Amino acid sequence: MNTFKDILSKKVPTAKFVEVIAGRYDASKAGISPESILEMRSIISMDKAEKPVILVGMGTCGLANGAQAVYDMFVQELKKYEIDAVISKVGCVGYCAEEVIVDVKVPGFPRISYKRVTPANVDTIIERTIVNKEPVIQKALGKYEDADPSIWPEIPILKDIPFYKLQKKIVLENCGVIDPENIDQYLARGGYQALSAVLSEKSPMDVIEDTKKAGLRGRGGGGFLSGKKWEFAYNVASDQKYLICNADEGDPGAFMDRAVLEGDPHRVVEGMIIAAYAIGASKGYVYCRAEYPLAIKRLEKTIADAMEYGLLGKNILNSGFTFELKIKKGAGAFVCGEETALINSIEGRRGTPRPRPPFPAVSGLFGKPTIINNVETFANVPVIFSKGADWYSSIGTNSSKGTKIFALSGRVVNTGLVEVPMGTTIRQVIFDCGGGIADGKNFKAVQIGGPSGGALPEQFLDTEIDYENLKAIGAMMGSGGLVVMDQSTCMVDLAKYFMQFITSESCGKCIPCREGTKRLLEILERITKSYREEETEIDSLMRFQGMLYLERLADVIKDTSLCGLGQTASNPVISTLRYFRDEYEAHLYDRTCPSKACRQMLTYTVDKEKCIGCTLCATRCPVNAISGERKGVHFIDQDACTHCGQCELNCRFDAIIAE
């Protein structure tokens, strides 16, 4: 396959080349015929590919489901069949529940997606689809609309299947479609055209105005208008300014940034260059979690390729603008998602936040004006300039524009990434895209916005998602993690879980967050403790006293903490207390856990009818509290039992009763 590099080697200046692709520069002047440009684009975008193309989804979720073995099998089998085909690794297409997803494109036929592919299926797919040109119906997820729709009519069009129907892919447009490590494929799909247009036609102030007009708001949490933020930095005169991409996606339950970095890293880099141009920054950093090794590897390749193509570094596209980009690996601290903590971390210090003002836009990294946006925000930037601010602002609600990616996980059928326009309801995301609750259970709550957000009950399912609406009901957009919960999740336990998380992640700088969350956790631990472990009456009184203080303490933490982490730390407690008070009361007064999740409160006994005496529970019991003869009914010693629940988890005959 010809690459753009081949053309480049014929001494066509890169700057001209990108502009030729963008259609703003006469191709013949650059020594390329317009037809060859069109052809090149279609070959790389596969519409006119002459060979069969196989694309294996190899994001983290794909790899965890065995994508590497599938890939290796394809390579091996193609050799066996002596088929000349292109096989490439793509990022996550978002439908994680159906991984490993493999796309096959045979010339003249639609591109077809296969789901849950295992190495054992590879032979069938090659034989039926590539050799015999027919689909493997039981493995098919859907087909793309890139060929005559009358071919393979039995296969649904991918865009029409429920998971994709409501989605509007702008940021995720290329994820799972192109090879993220191949800059040519990004270029062929219109990549870097926005950058080229910005550098040749717009002044930095134009860029800021357009971004404001488009209504782009920060996707990392607060939802501040990005254009306005850039303007602050633009207005500060300084010899050096910095631009930082926050890829420290620490929210448990969020993985959209990882998917974008793994699936379409060039989009993020392009967005960063445009933003750097707007504020006048010549140096930039991507602060990425060390927990995302694949994302870091792909980013390194992306930056190297962009440098080679003259899209990064000195004199970008002959515009005179210079921007250097480096990767800084985070070292695992949730608080580093906070702007000033992140800056401290890049400076090689402990990641503790600084008081604001001065805001980073005025005095940030090394005391210089610094703008920090997260991955998804930057990934939204190129499209504003390729399709226009008006087009962008036509999507979404009055106050929140564009789309938002949600990471759908927990007790939902279709886990994965969903990109929907702002204003879509929570119900649509969970029940239409997500396919409802797994295992036929009932919806109980959804946690939006990670540890800083809130748990919302069923009555809010029809809320239209935007920044203001979510805030009004006690949740927040956060980075967009949606963790769905059914009846088996205890909301008190959930609040306790988040408090454990916050106490271990609190940086320790300010007292309300460091000490207050610890006290909150203690109160929750007392509420969920068994009466068996209480020694004196004081213990019992402490439980009630704690409950009385819970709300007040949560409010104090919210009002007096230094940074965003502390100010939102008590949100999970406040929201569960507001919407699931009955569960707190059941723990407090009845001393039971309705969801049977707080094991300490349960009593484990053996169902004499069901126990067959397999002895498995006795072997698994860590404290030897279970006794019984082989083939005889077993017995649990309640005094020795530590309520770990191992017996219940391990029993294959449902013979352990927990109540």
Next chain:
Amino acid sequence: MQSEEIYKKYPKNEAPNMIAMLQDIQGILGYLPEDEIIRVARHLGVPTSRVYGVATFYNQFRLTPLGKHVIRVCRGTACHVKGSLDILQILETELGISAGETTKDLQFTIETVACIGACSIAPVIVIDDKYYGGLTSKSIYKLIKEFTKKD
């Protein structure tokens, strides 16, 4: 790469490189020995207490040697909702250590991670950089057996 090369790679007295240096050293040695912390401090021209402060602040750094197999249990929200605590408890009882510890024979280390970003296949654990998703209390026993048998 040997630790000597790390000291050559990073210029002297440039404290912003501290985290990257510690990451590189841990990448080679598996942990941060006391000597190296002192050496990094001298190299960067900062008090040892500052390097120690950084090394103990971030979850990634560890001051004790690792086991041969590192088991990282994801404790993200999605994993929690799908029973990661059970998985962790089983691992802890089976290997006889708590999270953050290493077995006496230096075979296994259990660590917990806030979230490894593979929520869609929760609950997830990572053993030696390989992801295992959709675990149940039954499949985890199998996995442990597989690894203990190997050695």
